[in-house]
Amino acid sequence: MDRKQIADRIVDWVKRYKYVFIIVVAGVLLMLLPSSTSKDDTKKETVTVSTEKTMEVRLTEALSQIRGAGRVQVMLTEAAGAETIYKTNEHISAGTDNSTTQKDTVTVTDENRAENGLITQVIPPRYQGALIVCQGADDPLVRLAITEAVASLTGLKTDKITIVRMK
Numbered sequence: 001m002d003r004k005q006i007a008d009r010i011v012d013w014v015k016r017y018k019y020v021f022i023i024v025v026a027g028v029l030l031m032l033l034p035s036s037t038s039k040d041d042t043k044k045e046t047v048t049v050s051t052e053k054t055m056e057v058r059l060t061e062a063l064s065q066i067r068g069a070g071r072v073q074v075m076l077t078e079a080a081g082a083e084t085i086y087k088t089n090e091h092i093s094a095g096t097d098n099s100t101t102q103k104d105t106v107t108v109t110d111e112n113r114a115e116n117g118l119i120t121q122v123i124p125p126r127y128q129g130a131l132i133v134c135q136g137a138d139d140p141l142v143r144l145a146i147t148e149a150v151a152s153l154t155g156l157k158t159d160k161i162t163i164v165r166m167k
Contacts, residue, residue: 055076055125055153055154056074056075056076059074059076059130059149059150059153059154060072060073060074062149062153063132063134063146063149063150064134066136066142066145066146066149067142068136068139068141068142069134069135069136069142069145069146070134070136070166071134071135071166072132072133072134072135072146073132073133073134073166074130074131074132074133074150075130075131075132075133076127076129076130076154077127077128077129077130078125078126078127078128079125079126079127079128080125080126081125082122082123082124082125083122083123084117084119084121084122084123085119085120085121085122085123086105086106086117086118086119086120087105087106087117087118087119087120088103088104088105088106089103089104089106090102090103091103091104105117105118106118126155127154127155127156127160128160129156129160129161129162130150130154130156130160130161130162131162131164132146132150132161132162132163132164133164133165133166134146134163134165134166135165135166137163137164137165137166138165143163146163147161147163
Protein backbone atom coordinates (compact mmCIF):
# COMPACT_ATOMS: atom_id res chain seq x y z
CA MET A 1 0.00 0.00 0.00
CA ASP A 2 1.21 3.42 -0.79
CA ARG A 3 1.00 6.52 1.36
CA LYS A 4 -2.07 7.91 -0.44
CA GLN A 5 -4.15 4.82 0.33
CA ILE A 6 -3.08 4.85 3.97
CA ALA A 7 -3.95 8.54 4.26
CA ASP A 8 -7.36 7.91 2.64
CA ARG A 9 -8.11 5.09 5.10
CA ILE A 10 -7.15 7.27 8.08
CA VAL A 11 -9.38 10.11 6.78
CA ASP A 12 -12.28 7.67 6.30
CA TRP A 13 -11.76 6.27 9.81
CA VAL A 14 -11.67 9.76 11.35
CA LYS A 15 -14.86 10.76 9.47
CA ARG A 16 -16.63 7.63 10.63
CA TYR A 17 -15.58 7.84 14.31
CA LYS A 18 -15.19 11.60 14.79
CA TYR A 19 -17.93 11.89 17.43
CA VAL A 20 -16.50 9.05 19.48
CA PHE A 21 -13.08 10.65 19.24
CA ILE A 22 -14.47 14.05 20.39
CA ILE A 23 -16.22 12.44 23.37
CA VAL A 24 -13.07 10.55 24.42
CA VAL A 25 -10.93 13.69 24.19
CA ALA A 26 -13.51 15.70 26.18
CA GLY A 27 -13.61 12.99 28.86
CA VAL A 28 -9.84 12.96 29.20
CA LEU A 29 -9.78 16.77 29.48
CA LEU A 30 -12.47 16.72 32.18
CA MET A 31 -10.53 14.14 34.17
CA LEU A 32 -7.39 16.30 33.99
CA LEU A 33 -9.18 19.39 35.34
CA PRO A 34 -8.65 19.95 39.08
CA SER A 35 -11.58 19.17 41.31
CA SER A 36 -13.36 21.91 43.25
CA THR A 37 -12.06 20.64 46.60
CA SER A 38 -8.51 21.63 47.41
CA LYS A 39 -6.00 19.40 49.12
CA ASP A 40 -6.44 21.40 52.32
CA ASP A 41 -10.14 20.53 52.42
CA THR A 42 -9.46 16.82 52.20
CA LYS A 43 -6.93 16.99 55.03
CA LYS A 44 -9.03 19.12 57.36
CA GLU A 45 -9.63 17.69 60.78
CA THR A 46 -13.09 17.40 62.17
CA VAL A 47 -13.39 19.14 65.49
CA THR A 48 -16.25 18.03 67.66
CA VAL A 49 -17.49 20.72 69.97
CA SER A 50 -19.42 19.60 72.99
CA THR A 51 -23.06 20.63 72.87
CA GLU A 52 -22.80 21.40 76.57
CA LYS A 53 -19.97 23.90 76.04
CA THR A 54 -21.74 25.48 73.07
CA MET A 55 -24.89 25.92 75.12
CA GLU A 56 -22.90 27.38 78.01
CA VAL A 57 -21.29 29.94 75.71
CA ARG A 58 -24.59 30.88 74.12
CA LEU A 59 -26.27 31.19 77.52
CA THR A 60 -23.40 33.31 78.85
CA GLU A 61 -23.73 35.69 75.91
CA ALA A 62 -27.50 35.92 76.23
CA LEU A 63 -27.59 36.33 80.02
CA SER A 64 -24.91 39.02 80.01
CA GLN A 65 -27.31 41.13 77.93
CA ILE A 66 -29.88 41.23 80.74
CA ARG A 67 -29.98 44.66 82.38
CA GLY A 68 -28.22 44.59 85.73
CA ALA A 69 -26.70 41.12 85.28
CA GLY A 70 -23.14 42.36 84.69
CA ARG A 71 -20.52 39.69 83.99
CA VAL A 72 -21.98 36.19 83.78
CA GLN A 73 -20.56 32.67 83.92
CA VAL A 74 -22.67 29.60 83.20
CA MET A 75 -22.12 25.95 84.12
CA LEU A 76 -24.49 23.24 82.91
CA THR A 77 -24.55 19.58 83.88
CA GLU A 78 -26.06 17.06 81.51
CA ALA A 79 -28.33 14.24 82.60
CA ALA A 80 -28.01 12.65 79.15
CA GLY A 81 -25.95 13.76 76.17
CA ALA A 82 -27.21 14.49 72.69
CA GLU A 83 -28.56 11.45 70.88
CA THR A 84 -28.31 10.86 67.14
CA ILE A 85 -30.86 8.62 65.44
CA TYR A 86 -29.82 7.05 62.15
CA LYS A 87 -32.04 5.82 59.30
CA THR A 88 -32.29 2.03 59.25
CA ASN A 89 -33.63 -0.53 56.80
CA GLU A 90 -35.43 -3.48 58.31
CA HIS A 91 -35.35 -6.86 56.59
CA ILE A 92 -37.78 -9.52 57.81
CA SER A 93 -37.32 -13.09 56.64
CA ALA A 94 -40.05 -15.51 57.55
CA GLY A 95 -39.42 -19.21 57.71
CA THR A 96 -41.78 -22.07 58.41
CA ASP A 97 -41.02 -22.17 62.14
CA ASN A 98 -39.54 -18.75 62.88
CA SER A 99 -38.91 -15.30 61.49
CA THR A 100 -35.80 -13.16 61.81
CA THR A 101 -35.48 -9.42 61.66
CA GLN A 102 -32.30 -7.70 60.53
CA LYS A 103 -31.74 -3.95 60.80
CA ASP A 104 -29.08 -2.20 58.71
CA THR A 105 -28.04 1.43 59.06
CA VAL A 106 -28.35 3.42 55.83
CA THR A 107 -25.00 4.94 54.91
CA VAL A 108 -24.09 7.75 52.54
CA THR A 109 -20.70 8.38 50.97
CA ASP A 110 -19.25 11.89 50.87
CA GLU A 111 -16.80 13.39 48.36
CA ASN A 112 -13.85 11.89 50.26
CA ARG A 113 -15.40 8.41 49.99
CA ALA A 114 -16.03 8.28 53.72
CA GLU A 115 -19.19 6.46 54.73
CA ASN A 116 -21.45 8.04 57.33
CA GLY A 117 -24.82 7.02 58.65
CA LEU A 118 -27.85 8.90 57.34
CA ILE A 119 -29.07 11.02 60.26
CA THR A 120 -32.83 11.28 60.65
CA GLN A 121 -32.99 13.09 63.98
CA VAL A 122 -30.71 14.65 66.59
CA ILE A 123 -32.20 14.80 70.06
CA PRO A 124 -30.60 17.60 72.11
CA PRO A 125 -29.11 16.83 75.52
CA ARG A 126 -31.19 16.83 78.70
CA TYR A 127 -29.80 18.99 81.45
CA GLN A 128 -29.65 18.09 85.12
CA GLY A 129 -28.88 21.50 86.58
CA ALA A 130 -27.46 24.96 85.98
CA LEU A 131 -25.21 27.22 88.01
CA ILE A 132 -25.19 30.89 87.07
CA VAL A 133 -22.56 33.18 88.61
CA CYS A 134 -23.17 36.86 87.93
CA GLN A 135 -22.42 40.27 89.35
CA GLY A 136 -26.07 41.33 89.64
CA ALA A 137 -27.33 38.29 91.54
CA ASP A 138 -28.35 40.44 94.54
CA ASP A 139 -31.20 42.07 92.59
CA PRO A 140 -34.38 39.93 92.73
CA LEU A 141 -35.56 41.16 89.32
CA VAL A 142 -32.27 40.12 87.73
CA ARG A 143 -32.46 36.71 89.45
CA LEU A 144 -36.02 36.23 88.16
CA ALA A 145 -35.10 37.24 84.61
CA ILE A 146 -32.09 34.92 84.57
CA THR A 147 -34.07 32.03 86.06
CA GLU A 148 -36.84 32.38 83.49
CA ALA A 149 -34.35 32.69 80.62
CA VAL A 150 -32.36 29.62 81.65
CA ALA A 151 -35.52 27.60 82.28
CA SER A 152 -36.95 28.42 78.86
CA LEU A 153 -33.70 27.74 76.99
CA THR A 154 -32.67 24.52 78.75
CA GLY A 155 -36.00 23.02 79.77
CA LEU A 156 -34.90 22.90 83.41
CA LYS A 157 -37.33 23.48 86.25
CA THR A 158 -36.61 26.58 88.29
CA ASP A 159 -35.59 24.54 91.34
CA LYS A 160 -32.68 23.10 89.31
CA ILE A 161 -31.24 26.57 88.55
CA THR A 162 -28.91 28.19 91.08
CA ILE A 163 -27.87 31.83 90.79
CA VAL A 164 -25.06 33.18 92.96
CA ARG A 165 -23.26 36.51 93.21
CA MET A 166 -19.84 36.88 91.61
CA LYS A 167 -17.05 38.12 93.89
